[in-house]
Amino acid sequence: MSEEIRFTVNGAERAVRAAQNTPLVYVLRNDLGLRGTRLGCGVNQCGACHVLLDGQSVPSCDTPLWAAAGKKVVTIEGLGTPQRAHRLQRAFVAEQAGQCAYCLSGIMISAEALLARTPDPTEAEVREALDRHLCRCGTHNRIVRAVLRAAKEAA
């Protein structure tokens, strides 16, 4: 039941031995120690756990480990680090786009996917791209401003 699955995480080859249907979120957080991916609902309804899977923003709580085999996964830790911040991370700090910030990892991942396909989005396009992400603290407008600010900075 448990066999080795290989995939790329944030640019590095990883091999994980776990049941094939283990939700990716647990593998990332608990096996690989990448706890920046947050768990909010476990059933693809809140967006907190999104990661990039071959460039698509997907809920890692609803992605079984086998579906990641041979693919490229990017988590919030893969966007940038305090030493080499990604433009979205810089923009979120500049706009103070966060209260509790629990929702932000998933949102920044979807924002990255949006900017990759639509480099200069309108405000409405940003809202649409983030509509599956819930934020309870009411930080939405600052988040939208942060994504628009990041878009203005060259990638």
Place this chain on the structure above:
Amino acid sequence: MSTTAKSASEAKLPGNLQGNRRLSQWLRIAPEGTVTVTSGKVEIGQGILTALAQIAAEELDVNLGRILLVPAATPTSPNEGVTSGSLSIQDSGTALRYACAETRAIYLAEAAAELGVNVDSLKVEDGTITAPNGRRTSYWALADDALLDREATGSVAPKPPSAYKIVGQSMPRVDLPDKVFGLPRFIQDLVLPGMLYGQVVRPASRAARLVSVDDAAVDAMPGVVAVVRDGSFLGVLADREEVAVKAAEALAASAKWDERDTLPDMGNLPAWLRASPHESKVIDDRASDAKPARTFSATYSRPFSAHASIGPSCSLAQWKGYKSVTVWTHSQGVYNLRADLALALGLAPEAVEVRHVEGAGCYGHNPADDVALDAALLARAADERPVRVLWAREDELGWAPYGPTMAIDVSAGIDANGNVVQWTLENYSNGHSTRPGRADKPALLAAGHLEKPFEMPLAINPPMPAGGSERNAVPLYDFPGRRVVCHRVLDMPLRASALRSLGALANVFAIESFMDELAQAAGADPVEYRLRHLTDPRGRSVIEAAARRANWRAWKKTEGRGHGIAFAKYKNLGAYCAVVAEVEAEQEIRVRRLVIAVDVGLVVNPDGVANQLEGGAIQAVSQTLKEAVRFDRRRVVSNTWEDYPILRFSEVPEVIVEIVNRPNERSVGSGEGAAGPTAGAIGNAVFDALGVRIRDLPITPERIVTAIG
């Protein structure tokens, strides 16, 4: 003990210094050039720690970067009770301000002695102390814990606001950078060596008792370490998180419960509230002989509402030989939780250590305390290994304490000029607090499910003047005759407790909706009508500021669009806030814009105030338009995000915040001030758009269709 010493130790000290009198309980100066601040307050996602750091840096004259905030923990932190957003800056901020001012004076006295100069001639810059002759020393060179190992006197006056350089500036949140990089900062991210994953299976319905469960089958699942059962408390421990989740599902599937109906008819909560036994309290009664020319009355209501934080509640616990336990928690009050854990576990409080770790957004009494008991109970079966418990989303929405339903009857008499001469408000509600640490029984969910269960204490209202269901029940307007009565319902089928702004949201919604109904009867403009009944200058100026910023008078009425205004002074002693809402009514109501004017006294961190207000207002839009906990006669059924929808990105209005700064007035919290006015303004804007008055929250398309008829 000498008389003088005695009177000193009894002197009334400012803020929370009163109950935590030693300076060393608040801060420590370290030789390596840092100031450690041990506030008993905790970060609940509103930037409180940033504001406290600003206060400490300001009074000590050090750079903000030198301030290190230590998470609250028993038994070392000052016992500051519960952190609830609005009070933190008032109580903790004041104490810290005085403690730091006194610390600065103590260190300056040391420096003066060392440098051989007069204290008054010394200057401090980022902790470096310089004498007129150029000789210098620093806090760090003088650092000595013995200096602060004494009682505060409260006699050193803090700086006047006019001298502030750090307080009053927008400061970036100290915790935000870590979070945008996904660094493990939340309690949900905490991993302890050898940790097991625990999961609880909650009863099938509110009063369900466990009859049987096939625990042997689950125990045999690979990776399962133990099945725990204590009466109707059921849970499982596993070595992997997903195994614990699966095992809990298997346990739930095989569990047989004895169930019965205990919940009221969701379709008519006001009738249930009125029919329930209650305790009545007159909180305002002012007679007037003025004779009304006309009288009006109306009834308003709100449903049960959920906290609905995006991060599920989480806790870790580890026992030492069944005699003592350490608990990691995102509770708002580490000492209160310790008291109730001790009661539920049959331990002395000293045998329970409670350490705070930041959680996801906290908007009141959420299940942080409940999950701590879950973790402690499951960890008893873990053989001294730490256990982490994360609530399932269904439990977070289905079993958390709720903001209670309320029914509010308002009536008024107006004179020939349309002015209010008599005003009566009566509301019905459960109390708004079942927080732990306040009774001789533990107020923790699992305690009610044990073999020897503890009955959940009935919800009480926090004391006046803030109150619970009384909060903002007394309008700020100068009505000659006024009577306000609050009926606390003594039956509690669903656990009720503190949710952001407590009774204020519904009370202000009722008062401000009714003010518009009266303005309409009087043929008056809603802004003008409010101003005519209000002499409080700070109240008037936020109403005027909001109306001006929203261009109230230039509004052009068009089909399906409307605007509305509402106002309140939060708790009648906190922030003054007026909101103008602009809505569009098609199939459903869309709030397009909120213009908020607020006066929070002295502003510590303007961008922080704007961020909190905006967040509170958006949450209030969500509650006003969408949210209601739904249930049948046995169980809550709104336990997924599909059944309990909240406002989404595409539905969030533009929000404009205008801060009226009052540097010489006391700072008050801002997080909750906009909730009631936002709900009231939306109700009034809906009336303006459609000509129908919706008096029951939430204002859903179904209710509008029914009202239009």
